[in-house]
Amino acid sequence: MIFFTTQEIEQWINEDAPLLDLTSRLLHISSQPSRLTVVTRHPVRLALTEEAGRIFELLGCRITKQIASGEDVPAKTVILAAEGPADALHRGWKVAMNLLEYMCGVATRTAELVAKVRECGNIPLLVTRKHPPGLKKPLLKAVLAGGAYPHRLGLYETVLVFDNHLRLVGGREALPALLAEMRAAGCEQKITVECDDLAQAVQAAEAGADSVQFDKAPPEQLAAWCSELKARFPGTALLSAGGVGPDNVQAYARSGVDGIVLSSLYHAKPADLGVTIELLPGS
Template identity: 65%
Template structure:
């Protein structure tokens, strides 16, 4: 699972409360021993639980109970409980809740989409790098907790040739010359080419690409194209990106693709969690 360094979590705390909890200070409740409890208000796939707990630990609180990331909980379930000074609990409250609500929303929707795909077969759900800058690690942990996989962790990891690359090397007609050279230089990597049409995919396959990534192709056409390409090129892998939604993902999973790529999970509705702080 993703590892978060202590200084990263300290930066989250410092961003929200760099000096004191002014409200607790003015109310004179800073030293009061208190208990903070977090409960789910609907069925939720959890994520970032360990990091939420570490927020309170760094503030001097004691962890009484914490559910693990990737666990499924029902409405009303206790997922985190900590005890400590009132100012520490208030200082960590919103930092932890913002992380949990946004990211548990992502992991919950991810788990739902993965479940839809699994009704068809063992086809991976691949989530892109179209996340907010600076949020890669939390968002990757969220989709992993939901049962999906990263599509590309970064530009340094994979070779995926887009139209904008092709515009700079003479177009798609340059692929037969370029692909063997790339495959020799990056012999441990698979080479992927994004395509919008069957003709583009056929050209890339004939040039020797390992994988075709179709973009925004209607599912009926995709069925035909997958069948035709895999008949002629049995080793060719095909994935689909763009336009994948909860109401159509099962149809795309039935099209013959080897993987489904999407970014919409990052825009999931936040989870609804409730927090109570009370005196010990």
């Protein structure tokens, strides 16, 4: 479970409406008992409905319906409903709407690509940390709701050696000694080395890398490399990274890799949701 603190959600609210809903006040509707409903306009994989609900609860409203993150719903489904004073509902409206549309869009695109990959085999989609600063937690919850997994949550979590590291320590020729030292110090960690071609991958595997990550290799080229590497280094995991989208994800899934690393899910089209605010019956 991805946990959001009350302070984080309050910051979302205060970013848009730190003082009051001026329009509702000038219309003299601030205290009118009202109902807000959020409805899908197309099939959606839901994400962050719980946090959207907490926005309204923090504003003094009552949640009357909420469908959980990770659920698939058809068009015209009420996914969230809240009751409370009109100014509170208006104050939370756009904050919750922006959160839901963006994150449900990411979850929906993720679910679509996960389904495509599952047609080819049990290969995970691994999502990078190439997201705008400040959005790690909501985007992580969205991709998890869509069925993908994090590739790296941060620099503190995994060991991934790039060319930019190797240029500072003597190049790829230094890998055998470096990996031996790194393995001794980080005995609980697996080590991945990014490679551009087969020769670099063979060198990394011979040096003791636990996994090799190919950067932007075409799937047809990757298939030939994976075949040779799996024959020679069956214990080395093989990853593809970069250039993956809906049109080629199955080609990558059939290439022989053990995981597909991508960030394009963060650029998914937002979900199309509708919001209605109306007076409660009898008000």
